Amino acid sequence: GENVEQHPSTLSVQEGDSAVIKCTYSDSASNYFPWYKQELGKRPQLIIDIRSNVGEKKDQRIAVTLNKTAKHFSLHITETQPEDSAVYFCAALYNTDKLIFGTGTRLQVFP
Amino acid sequence: AAGVIQSPRHLIKEKRETATLKCYPIPRHDTVYWYQQGPGQDPQFLISFYEKMQSDKGSIPDRFSAQQFSDYHSELNMSSLELGDSALYFCASSALNTEAFFGQGTRLTVV
Numbered sequence: 001g002e003n004v005e006q007h008p009s010t011l012s013v014q015e016g017d018s019a020v021i022k023c024t025y026s027d028s029a030s031n032y033f034p035w036y037k038q039e040l041g042k043r044p045q046l047i048i049d050i051r052s053n054v055g056e057k058k059d060q061r062i063a064v065t066l067n068k069t070a071k072h073f074s075l076h077i078t079e080t081q082p083e084d085s086a087v088y089f090c091a092a093l094y095n096t097d098k099l100i101f102g103t104g105t106r107l108q109v110f111p
Numbered sequence: 112a113a114g115v116i117q118s119p120r121h122l123i124k125e126k127r128e129t130a131t132l133k134c135y136p137i138p139r140h141d142t143v144y145w146y147q148q149g150p151g152q153d154p155q156f157l158i159s160f161y162e163k164m165q166s167d168k169g170s171i172p173d174r175f176s177a178q179q180f181s182d183y184h185s186e187l188n189m190s191s192l193e194l195g196d197s198a199l200y201f202c203a204s205s206a207l208n209t210e211a212f213f214g215q216g217t218r219l220t221v222v
């Protein structure tokens with residue numbers, strides 16, 4: 001069935017360090033992979049996404065890489081700041097209308 | 112810019128009562144998703160609609176039903192409420208095969 005695995009579940013880094021979150025998906029037909037940031041008590045907010053026709057996408061301090069062969073994709077945050085602290089969810093789009101989320105990574109950035 | 116509107120924002124119901132949650136998608140978005148997010152959990156896909164037809168179904172209990180109307184707004188009806196139904200319910204909308212934007216959610220508390 002549709003499944004998205006996400007690791008690690010918690011991640012603590014020092015301000016200025018990099019953070020990497022990894023996800024794997026089960027359906028090779030998936031072609032759209034968004035990442036959401038969710039602050040406490042708020043809705044998930046899209047921060048970056050990637051489609052299957054590209055291997056990497058960057059937006060300032062955030063980058064996402066996709067390996068279709070291995071069916072995994074990763075979020076990279078460089079020069080982390082305290083305001084990056086949140087829960088991050090990866091997701092994969094199945095059948096064009098079912099977005100399945102990973103179980104989330106709680107990122108804490110310590111000053 | 113217009114966002115996804117959910118109402119109500121908060122709802123308190125007693126066990127065995129019925130609740131109706133509403134979602135108004137971003138204009139020109141034709142796909143609506145419903146998610147249930149328990150405390151500390153990832154959003155669980157419930158159901159989606161594309162062009163007013165149910166397009167996919169996830170872990171939605173039989174006590175729940177949903178529909179999308181001609182103006183593309185959607186309603187999630189929940190009957191015979193149980194304590195375990197207490198959660199944040201998010202609606203998201205998208206155009207076909209594009210990023211999903213989430214509403215602010217409805218916090219349902221069943222007492």
